[in-house]
Amino acid sequence: MTEVPSIASRERAVRASAKPVTRLNLTAMIDVVFLLMIYFMLISDFSEPEAAFELDLPKRTTSAANVVDPFALPMSPITIEVHSFGDGQNEYVLQSEDPDLAEAETYESLYRTSRDMRGDTLPGDQRFIIRPMPGGRWEHALGAFNALRRAGFTEVRFATPDA
């Protein structure tokens, strides 16, 4: 006659035969991961996408007999003067000696007027010179440049600043 094992002894036998439970301690990894996350959050710099205007300068010839100044313009160009009177985006006035562009004092009016004149009173390859007056801001000079480029004129250059 065989002896029937009690329930308690059967549970002990099952527990003894079971494999040990392997547990992964994630604490150290989480510490490192948090440090990495804080590091990248601090050094990240969400910079604005930049764009650029094309300003193709004429290639300078190396021949001594034919040295040309890349900023010299052979045709009679129209000069757009840029007067800045502050750092603000709208703190500027444009002026031109050309009677048709005399009223164009802002980028928008310069754009509209020159666009309407293009192919009519102005040739498509009309040359322009942007001449910022002393103290002229770079943004205002670029604004005038952009207005003429928007109007379709590609021959737009910057003048030597007045001393």
Add this chain to the structure above:
Amino acid sequence: MRRRLRHADAQFTVNMTPMIDIVFLLIIFFLLVAQISRHRSLEMELPRLLDAVAAELGDEAVAIVNVVPADRANALGGDYRLGSDTFRQSDDGLASLGDTIAATAARQPELLVLVRAARTENYARVYPALRAVADAGVSRVHLVTVSEDDE
């Protein structure tokens, strides 16, 4: 009594899996968007233009000439910066800038030069950089800006 004992024996375990998932996603995101300073672009407020016809910059070979803001020129050691080199706004400094650009252009014939200047920069400080690029024989010059459409 029996009920209280059962309550004390209960183990509360926090399931960390979703948190770790999210943390890893955040790390991957920041790894991808993080830009470690390349020491070639100077932090400055660029001209901001409405309806700019400027084109977005590509990945082609470029040399970036930064016009260092006047109030930082002494701290950074020069008025113009190309890579990690700085140049003064003097005849010698500008000639040196032109020579450096010319040497770079000799190695890379299709070199594109970007000129970066702050929006409030005096034009008289930007022009010498344009002139130095032209004197170096580089004809591909781009003027860097940000478009207001990007906002």
